Amino acid sequence: MSCQPGKHRYKQARQVHAVVPNRLDRAFDTVQPNQVWCGDITYIWTGEQWSYLAVVMDLYARRVVGAISASVDTTQTLRALEMAGRPTRGVSTAVWNTASGCGGKRGNGWDNAPMEWLFCSVKSEWVPKCGYTSLDQAIKDIGDYLMSYYNEQRPHCHNGGLTPVMREKEAKKLSGNSWTTTQTGRYEK
Numbered sequence: 001m002s003c004q005p006g007k008h009r010y011k012q013a014r015q016v017h018a019v020v021p022n023r024l025d026r027a028f029d030t031v032q033p034n035q036v037w038c039g040d041i042t043y044i045w046t047g048e049q050w051s052y053l054a055v056v057m058d059l060y061a062r063r064v065v066g067a068i069s070a071s072v073d074t075t076q077t078l079r080a081l082e083m084a085g086r087p088t089r090g091v092s093t094a095v096w097n098t099a100s101g102c103g104g105k106r107g108n109g110w111d112n113a114p115m116e117w118l119f120c121s122v123k124s125e126w127v128p129k130c131g132y133t134s135l136d137q138a139i140k141d142i143g144d145y146l147m148s149y150y151n152e153q154r155p156h157c158h159n160g161g162l163t164p165v166m167r168e169k170e171a172k173k174l175s176g177n178s179w180t181t182t183q184t185g186r187y188e189k
Contacts, residue, residue: 028114032175033060033168040115041072042123045131046138053122053142057114061167062158064118064146068139121150 030036039056055066126145132138151164159167 009094026113028059030060033063033171035060035138038112038115040112040119042119044123044127044138044142046069046070046135047131047133051135051138053119055115055146057118059114060171061162061164062114062118062156063151063164063168066146067137068134068142073126078130082115118150121148 024036024038028036036059037056038059039054041052041054043050044053047052049070051066051068051070052072053066054072055063055064122142122145126142126149132141154163155161156164156167162170
């Protein structure tokens with residue numbers, strides 16, 4: 001059984017963070033896969049400690065990959081990015097520079113709304129109300145949610161009711177199969 005979160009209001013950022021400028025400016029729609037990726041970290045209760053879930057999302061179809069660990073650090077974030085596949089042509093390498101240099105500084109939630117929405121879905125639809133009993137249980141269960149259910153079975157309103165995987169397959173079909181699949185299931189031109 002999962003729980004529904006209460007209302008949360010984000011404070012408007014008064015100034016741009018010096019290390020992490022807002023390059024996207026809330027323009028979350030893209031016309032093809034691998035143009036813009038976003039990422040974030042959230043916390044999950046795992047037995048007797050908080051563990052941290054790092055997720056990277058391709059904004060085209062909202063397809064996700066993630067990594068979870070007992071500590072929050074740059075290594076974990078880079079591991080999630082590596083799971084997504086190193087940035088291909090058209091994906092800004094600024095995300096790599098930001099991940100390795102920002103030191104986990106907090107920004108404005110509206111600037112990363114797709115990730116905030118995903119974390120709300122994970123925590124309200126999937127994570128048990130009292131959390132997990134162990135890190136291993138969380139890794140398996142959240143991995144199943146993100147990689148199997150969320151990417152392959154759950155319809156997404158951004159995709160007109162298609163799953164992220166179906167939307168990427170549609171993009172491949174519409175482009176005349178000019179996209180090739182990478183080892184992570186992503187497409188690159």
